[in-house]
Amino acid sequence: MTLTTIGFDADDTLWHNERFFRMTQARFHDLLAAHAETAHLEERLLAAERRNVGSYGFGVKGFTLSMIETAIEVSEGRVPASVIGEILAAGREMLAHPIEILPHAREAVEALAGRYRLVLVTKGDLLDQERKLAQSGLGDLFDAIEIVSDKRAETYRTVFARHGSGADQALMVGNSLKSDVLPMLEAGGWGVHVPHEMTWALEQATAPLGHPRFAELPDLAQLAELVARIDPSSFG
Template identity: 80%
Template sequence: MALSTIGFDADDTLWHNERFFHLTQARFEALLSAHAEPAHLHERLLQAERRNVGAYGFGVKGFTLSMIETAIEVSSGRVPATVIGEILAAGREMLAHPIELMPKARAAVEALSGRFRLVLVTKGDLLDQERKLAQSGLGDLFDAVEIVSDKTAETYTRVFARHGTGAEEAMMIGNSLKSDILPMLAAGGWAVHVPHELTWALEHAPRPEGHPRFAELMDLGGLESVITRIG
């Protein structure tokens, strides 16, 4: 089948994102150092994020609320209000951080724009994702933008039916095996994994070894060769 539509993930595929979560978590560990060791705090925070993602969704706001919840839990409710204020301030800083594009991201999107329907498919907080797309300078290169609550096979089936000729004639490009790759393959499409050095623990998943519609690249500069192989 001919490839008609190409979807791009946003965070840590087109621009850096996870590094800001790591920096904020280090700040969080310093703030709570009197109550918990870093490794224990990390595990408690991850447990809170896993519990809360269904209610708060993905992104900075859910992360901030999970940090506050964890701070209350590990301190047995004794965490000072000043520390809660610091956590809230850290969350606000994350929501204002400048956008830094990944290497070769602009060139890759520009090379495909006009040749294929391009769709940005990202999950997270609506306002934050809209801000990052606007600051990236890539918005005009996309034919459509979908900010979704989660990425599943049903999500991709719906998105590529709406903006293309169906998932079977579409490709999804992203850094997350769990969100960008496995559900796209399940929907019948092609999927290109571009690993990032930092990946949130809840996004880990096994590689689909040997799948005929799966490819992996070290950076976005190799996309053209993958598309050429598909024909």
């Protein structure tokens, strides 16, 4: 087995992301408390996100639009303009929020840089992802950056053919089974799941236990050791 390329997800793999969505969603609940119970509002918002992701894509902007749509729906069009303004302000705050690097992220990337081609593969708002990468200070450690509209098996085949020697000689690390692991396994590569304490409902999936190229780690501190077991020649 030869590994030539390692891909990293960004949000909730290298830095916190979902916690800011949860904080904004709590604010959204407060703003709409007069129109819907929390559980009902969460259900309607998730339905809007599921419905809209194909049109708006992933990220803060699509989330903000889904909140506005949900506010209009649950209030039957009576939501005040001031509340819409508050929702828009919350979205802008998310787009300006400083990032927080996750524990062991820098060390994990540095341990593999130079041994493998490193590719950041992330989805979301282009400008927001570029901002977060710049703030992280990790950008210079990557050989390539791919900000994609979605993550499917064909996405990984294309990315790792462009920046490596194919998906079958690549490994993808991320917190989402649905986006980072399962499609990478389908593409013929390795999928390494590093769970985050918060995972968006639309990113949840069943772990492919027993798959020969699937692994799960509690955090990124053990990543270099795992890679060394898979590809000992690079650490000899």
